[in-house]
Amino acid sequence: MSDWTHSTPDPGAGAGGAGGPTLDARDLRVTFQLKRGMFRGRVPLHAVRSVDLEIDAGETLGLVGESGSGKSTAGRAILRLLEPDEGSIRIDGQEITGLKGNELRRVRRKMQMVFQDPYSSLDPSMMIAESIGEPLDVHEDLTASQRRERVGELIELVKLSRGHLSRYPYEFSGGQRQRVALARAIALNPRLLVLDEAVSALDVSTQNQVINLLEEIQQEFDMAYLFIAHDLSVVRHISQRVAVMYLGQIAEHGPTERLFERPGHPYTEALLSAVPLPDPDVQRSRERIVLPGDIPDPTNPPTGCMFHTRCPYVMDVCKEVEPEPYPMQGGGVARCHLHTDGPKLGGGSVRDAERPTPSGAGISTGF
Numbered sequence: 001m002s003d004w005t006h007s008t009p010d011p012g013a014g015a016g017g018a019g020g021p022t023l024d025a026r027d028l029r030v031t032f033q034l035k036r037g038m039f040r041g042r043v044p045l046h047a048v049r050s051v052d053l054e055i056d057a058g059e060t061l062g063l064v065g066e067s068g069s070g071k072s073t074a075g076r077a078i079l080r081l082l083e084p085d086e087g088s089i090r091i092d093g094q095e096i097t098g099l100k101g102n103e104l105r106r107v108r109r110k111m112q113m114v115f116q117d118p119y120s121s122l123d124p125s126m127m128i129a130e131s132i133g134e135p136l137d138v139h140e141d142l143t144a145s146q147r148r149e150r151v152g153e154l155i156e157l158v159k160l161s162r163g164h165l166s167r168y169p170y171e172f173s174g175g176q177r178q179r180v181a182l183a184r185a186i187a188l189n190p191r192l193l194v195l196d197e198a199v200s201a202l203d204v205s206t207q208n209q210v211i212n213l214l215e216e217i218q219q220e221f222d223m224a225y226l227f228i229a230h231d232l233s234v235v236r237h238i239s240q241r242v243a244v245m246y247l248g249q250i251a252e253h254g255p256t257e258r259l260f261e262r263p264g265h266p267y268t269e270a271l272l273s274a275v276p277l278p279d280p281d282v283q284r285s286r287e288r289i290v291l292p293g294d295i296p297d298p299t300n301p302p303t304g305c306m307f308h309t310r311c312p313y314v315m316d317v318c319k320e321v322e323p324e325p326y327p328m329q330g331g332g333v334a335r336c337h338l339h340t341d342g343p344k345l346g347g348g349s350v351r352d353a354e355r356p357t358p359s360g361a362g363i364s365t366g367f
């Protein structure tokens, strides 16, 4: 069952604009087969379980969740860097699952990934001009002077100078290296960028500069961004919509302001309670919700609601019945029985529900 359907009332969601979304991924599933000892065969790990994601041109969708929730796996599957078991992925309306060889190569130029560590996309032995120009060599048929001009334009787009082109990656700061990685990623004018913790390793002021740059580039080229990050303050700043993943599933999604102000899922509420607030008085008065235990073993997930082993609001029904996505007031959906059972929130904020069990002291959410 997918949780991001067109039938879901989601007035503020933005996805699904007049020309159709840039990314339309439906019922995406990725399973890893883990080896368990020499003679014990393999165990399936469902890293992504029926995930739906839509992103419009010029829009940023933030993807958050604890470590191991499946964010990177979803991002990589969308780019066909690993094979989904099932599902449909459309880029500008074109179905890309099942594409192979030259067809897949042609579509790859429309979507690129930027990682936390730019060393993973920049060859340390290559001059920057070569690294940025490499995608052009693979996909475009440019003369030497056209290529030089395009590489020069790209380095200036990311606010570095043409003088930097003859340097090597080790001669740059972390922020500059991330700019170079971005120049390489946008060399072919992609429609979709997957930014996987792309600013997480940078200090705050460098992070702000790179985020501003990302926003400028998005506006200029009308790209869709899937912004994967741990830092919810950064996600709030950059994203128009946010999706929250837990054990490979979207627990909640919705327009950023609605989700931050009126979370519909206890997991979202707990994650948000760890975000520092700018007002010190409000910060002092706010309770931090600490979830007991770690994320469960994904090869043996809990029955019913997969969050029930850690949820402060858990009810009997949660242990048996998997919740369906429930439409939230103000847009998006939350997968939680609190909307139909117990306090019957009916799409309202989980902050309006009375928390029946005290949170376990001193245990971190791990987020």
Ligand SMILES: Nc1ncnc2c1ncn2[C@@H]1O[C@H](COP(=O)(O)OP(=O)(O)OP(=O)(O)O)[C@@H](O)[C@H]1O
Pocket: 032, 033, 034, 045, 047, 065, 066, 067, 068, 069, 070, 071, 072, 073, 074, 298
């Ligand atoms: N190549 C792989 N082989 C087997 N299991 C994998 C592989 N890649 C990821 N996993 C497992 O899939 C699950 C999701 O991992 P993923 O890296 O997508 O999480 P994530 O949300 O990106 O975490 P993080 O925030 O730490 O980057 C985890 O349980 C992880 O151990």
Ligand code: SF4
Pocket: 265, 266, 267, 305, 306, 307, 308, 309, 311, 312, 313, 314, 315, 318, 323, 335, 336, 337, 338
């Ligand atoms: S369905 Fe139940 S266990 Fe799951 S998040 Fe909602 S209240 Fe918690």
Ligand SMILES: [Mg+2]
Pocket: 071, 072, 073, 196
């Ligand atoms: Mg990851």
